[in-house]
Amino acid sequence: MGRVIGFELNSQDPEKAAAFxxxxFGWKMTEPQWEYWPAATGEENNTGIDGGISRGPSDFPHGTRIHIEVESMEDAISKAVINGARIVSEIMEFDDFFLAYLVDPVGLGIGLVQKKQDE
Structure with a gap:
């Protein structure tokens, strides 16, 4: 089952949004990387779903996307496309995970995340 592991708020003024x-709400923001400001929305004894605020790309300049963890990026993308999704960003590689962006059949943006396996 793909579980929601985060969110992304897209803005053309992410610094202003992060400050807001x-x-x-008391979210703890950390130093941005790749114009993405990570946000912690809970504390150790009262956790929340963490995410971040980023400068929205041309295909998604404003809005909210949830991030869904998947076991296999290729399988999830294939199933999503068969079921009417559109790929807006191919698989990207980061230090600890892979990320791709899709739009579902009703126009909602989602991110797919596959964690890298420990070697």
Missing amino acids: YSNV
Whole structure:
């Protein structure tokens, strides 16, 4: 089962958005990487779903995407496309995970995340 492991808020002014969520809701923001400001929304004894705020790309300049963890990026993308999704960003590799962006059949943006296996 793909479980929601995070979120991404897209904005054309991510610094302003990060300040807003930090000041209003107490989210802990860390230093940005790749114009992505990681956000912790809970504490050790009261966890939340963490995510981040990023500069929205041209295909998704504003909005919210959930990130869903999958075991196999290729299998998940194949099933999604068969069921009406559209790929907006092919598989990207980061230090600890792979990430791809899709739009579901009703226009909602989602991110697929596959963690790298420990070697």
